Amino acid sequence: MTVATHGGDARVAAAPRDGRRWLTASAVVAALTLAPVAGLVGLALRGSGDLWPHLIATVLPRALIESATLLAGVGAVVAVVGVGTAWIVSAYRFPGxxxxxxxxxxxxxxPTYIAAFAYxxxxxxxxxxxxxxxxALGVQNPRDLWFPEIRSMGGCVFLLxxxxxxxxxxxARSMFLMQSATVLEVARTLGAGGLRTFFLVALPLARPAIAVGVSLALMEALNDIGAAEFLGVRTLTVSIYTTWVNRSSVEGAAQIALAMLAIVxxxxxxxxxxRRRQTVSSGARGVRGAARRxxxxxxxxxxVIGCALPILxxxxAPFAYLLREAWRxxxxxxxxxxxxxETLNTVLFASVAxxxxxxxxxxxxxxxxxxRGGPARFTLRAASVGYAMPGTVLAVGLLTPLAAFDNMIDGAAREFxxxxxxxxxSGSGAALIYAYVVxxxxxxxxxxxxxxxxxxxxxxxxxxxxxxRPGGVARRIHVPLAGPALGAAALLxxxxxxxELSATLLLRPFNFETLATHVYAEASRGSYESGAVAAIAIVLTGLAPVVLVARASARRWSSSQTDDDAPVDAIIRP
Structure with a gap:
C-alpha cells in the first residue's frame, strides 16, 4: 500500500512536467503559425519610402473600393439567400x-475560381x-441580344x-432549429403572422449565428483570386498577386497585404x-422545436423554387457544365x-500537409x-489564426521566416x-506544405x-x-476514441x-503544377475544355466533406427526431 502511494505521488509530481512539455510543444506550433504575420510586418517595413505614395495614389484606392463593394454585395447575397433558405427548410413543410x-x-x-471558370x-x-x-427569340447576331455581362462587379457578386x-x-439553420417553440408560439398567439414572427422573433435570436456565417463567407470572398481576376474585379488579393508577380515588388505586395490583413x-x-451578448440557455435536446407549418x-x-434556385x-449549372466538357x-x-x-502532385502535397x-x-x-489553463488555450487560438489569413497574405508573410531559416542553415554550413x-x-515544395499547414x-x-x-x-x-503518462494516454485512449473527429478533420x-489556389500560385516551385493551378492557367488562356478535367476532379473531391457534413449531422439528430422532422445540425469549420 505504501509503495502504491509513493508511486502515485511520483506520478502526480510528474504530471505538471508532462503538462509543461505539451504546452511547450503547443507554443512552438503557435510560434510557427504566427511567424508569417511577423514576417509580413518586417517585409513591409523594408519597402522604400517612395513606394507608399505610389500605392496610395494608384493601387490601393481602386483595390479598396472594389474590395469593399464586393464584400458588401456578397454579404448581402449570402445573408438573404442563406437565411431565407434556412428559414424555409426549418419552418415549413413542402415537397422535397x-x-x-x-x-x-x-x-x-x-471552389469560387472553378465556378467562375464554368460561368x-x-x-x-x-x-x-x-x-x-x-x-428562342429568333435573333441571329449575338450583338443584337442584350445580356448581363458576367465580367463585372455584379457578375462577381452573383457568382461568389x-x-x-x-x-x-x-x-442560421442550426439556430432556427434550436429555437424554442414556446417563443414562436407566443408570438403567433399574440397575432403575429409568419413574416412578423420571422422578422421580430426568429431573426433577432439567430443574428449572432448569422454574423458568424457572413464573416466566414466574406473571408472566403476576400481570399479569392481566381474568380475576381477572371471577372475583371481588382480586389486587394489580385493587387497583391500582380504587384508581386508582374511588378516584381515583394515589399509593395507586403504593404498591400497588411491593408488586407487589417480588413480581415x-x-x-x-x-x-x-455575438458579444450571445448566451445559450439549453442544449438542442432540451428544447422543443416548433412544428413546421x-x-x-x-x-x-x-x-420549392426558393430552395431550388440557389442549388441550381x-x-x-457549373457541375453539369464541367461534367459535359470533361466528358467531351x-x-x-x-x-x-x-x-x-498534376493529380499526383496535388494528392502528394495535400496528403503530406x-x-x-x-x-x-x-x-x-x-x-x-x-x-486546462489560459496559456494552453491561448496557444490553441494563436495556432488557429492562419485560417483567418488569406492565402496571398500568408504567402507574402512566409518569405521572411523562410529566408531567415535558409540563411541560418547556409551560414552554419559555410562556417563548419x-x-x-x-x-x-524558399521556392521549394516544403514552403508550399508549410503554407497549407498554417x-x-x-x-x-x-x-x-x-x-x-x-x-x-x-x-x-x-x-x-x-x-x-500523458503520451501513452493519448495514444491508447484519446486517439482511438477521437478517431471520427481526426478522420473528419483530415478529410476537410x-x-x-x-x-487552395492563392498560396499555391505564389509559393509553388518552378515548373510545378497542381490541379488548381492547371484550372487557373487554362481559364486565363480561355481553354475551357482543357481545364474541365482538372476542375471536375477537384469538384468531385470536394463533394466528400459535403456528404460527411450531411451524414454526420443527420445521425446526430436521428435519435431524437422523426425522419420527416429531423433537422441537420450545423457543422462548420473553425
Whole structure:
C-alpha cells in the first residue's frame, strides 16, 4: 500500500512536467503559425519610402473600393439567400424539403475560381445560355441580344454569393432549429403572422449565428483570386498577386497585404462584437422545436423554387457544365498528358500537409486537454489564426521566416563545412506544405478539441493512476476514441489543400503544377475544355466533406427526431 502511494505521488509530481512539455510543444506550433504575420510586418517595413505614395495614389484606392463593394454585395447575397433558405427548410413543410435540407450544402463543393471558370463559358455570347435565348427569340447576331455581362462587379457578386451562401445557411439553420417553440408560439398567439414572427422573433435570436456565417463567407470572398481576376474585379488579393508577380515588388505586395490583413481583423472583430451578448440557455435536446407549418399550394411552390434556385446557380449549372466538357474532352482527345502528374502532385502535397496539420492540431488540442489553463488555450487560438489569413497574405508573410531559416542553415554550413546549402525552403515544395499547414491548422485543432471534450476525464485519471503518462494516454485512449473527429478533420484539410489556389500560385516551385493551378492557367488562356478535367476532379473531391457534413449531422439528430422532422445540425469549420 505504501509503495502504491509513493508511486502515485511520483506520478502526480510528474504530471505538471508532462503538462509543461505539451504546452511547450503547443507554443512552438503557435510560434510557427504566427511567424508569417511577423514576417509580413518586417517585409513591409523594408519597402522604400517612395513606394507608399505610389500605392496610395494608384493601387490601393481602386483595390479598396472594389474590395469593399464586393464584400458588401456578397454579404448581402449570402445573408438573404442563406437565411431565407434556412428559414424555409426549418419552418415549413413542402415537397422535397428533406432533400433540400442537405442539397443546399452542395455549393460548398465548388471552389469560387472553378465556378467562375464554368460561368465564363456558360454565359459567353456563344455559350449555351445566350445561344438558346437567341434561338428562342429568333435573333441571329449575338450583338443584337442584350445580356448581363458576367465580367463585372455584379457578375462577381452573383457568382461568389451563389457559392458561399451555405456558410450562412449552416449557422442560421442550426439556430432556427434550436429555437424554442414556446417563443414562436407566443408570438403567433399574440397575432403575429409568419413574416412578423420571422422578422421580430426568429431573426433577432439567430443574428449572432448569422454574423458568424457572413464573416466566414466574406473571408472566403476576400481570399479569392481566381474568380475576381477572371471577372475583371481588382480586389486587394489580385493587387497583391500582380504587384508581386508582374511588378516584381515583394515589399509593395507586403504593404498591400497588411491593408488586407487589417480588413480581415476588422471582419473578425465585427463578428465577435455581433455575438458579444450571445448566451445559450439549453442544449438542442432540451428544447422543443416548433412544428413546421404546411403552406398552401402557392406557398409550397414558392418554397420549392426558393430552395431550388440557389442549388441550381451554385452547384447544378457549373457541375453539369464541367461534367459535359470533361466528358467531351476525354472522349475526343483522351486525358490531357499532364493531368496525371498534376493529380499526383496535388494528392502528394495535400496528403503530406494533412498528416502534419492533423498531428500538430492534436498537439495543441491535447495541450488544452491536460493543461486546462489560459496559456494552453491561448496557444490553441494563436495556432488557429492562419485560417483567418488569406492565402496571398500568408504567402507574402512566409518569405521572411523562410529566408531567415535558409540563411541560418547556409551560414552554419559555410562556417563548419565550407559548403553552401543555398535555398532549402524558399521556392521549394516544403514552403508550399508549410503554407497549407498554417492556413488550415485551425480545422484539426478545433475539430480535435471538440472531439476530446466528449471523452470523460475519468478515463484520463484511471490511466494515470495505472502509471500511464500523458503520451501513452493519448495514444491508447484519446486517439482511438477521437478517431471520427481526426478522420473528419483530415478529410476537410485534404480537400481544402487540393482546392487552395492563392498560396499555391505564389509559393509553388518552378515548373510545378497542381490541379488548381492547371484550372487557373487554362481559364486565363480561355481553354475551357482543357481545364474541365482538372476542375471536375477537384469538384468531385470536394463533394466528400459535403456528404460527411450531411451524414454526420443527420445521425446526430436521428435519435431524437422523426425522419420527416429531423433537422441537420450545423457543422462548420473553425
Amino acid at each position: 424539403r428533406a432533400m433540400f435540407d442537405w442539397a443546399l450544402l452542395l455549393p460548398l463543393a465548388i 465564363l463559358d456558360i454565359l459567353h455570347p456563344i455559350g449555351p445560355v445566350q445561344t438558346a435565348l437567341r434561338s 454569393g451563389s457559392v458561399l451562401y451555405p456558410y450562412v445557411y449552416l449557422t 481583423v476588422l471582419l473578425v472583430a465585427l463578428e465577435r462584437w455581433a 404546411t403552406p398552401g399550394a402557392l406557398g409550397q411552390a414558392a418554397c 446557380a451554385g452547384f447544378v 474532352r476525354i472522349a475526343e482527345f483522351g486525358l490531357p498528358p499532364q493531368i496525371l502528374q 494533412t498528416v502534419i496539420a492533423v498531428t500538430l492540431g492534436f498537439v495543441v488540442a491535447y495541450a488544452v486537454r491536460i493543461g 563545412f565550407g559548403l553552401s546549402t543555398g535555398l532549402l525552403l 492556413r488550415f491548422l485551425a480545422i484539426p485543432a478545433g475539430g480535435v478539441e471538440a472531439g476530446l471534450a466528449k471523452i470523460p476525464t475519468t478515463l484520463d485519471h484511471a490511466a494515470r493512476n495505472l502509471g500511464e 484539410v485534404f480537400v481544402d489543400c487540393m482546392k
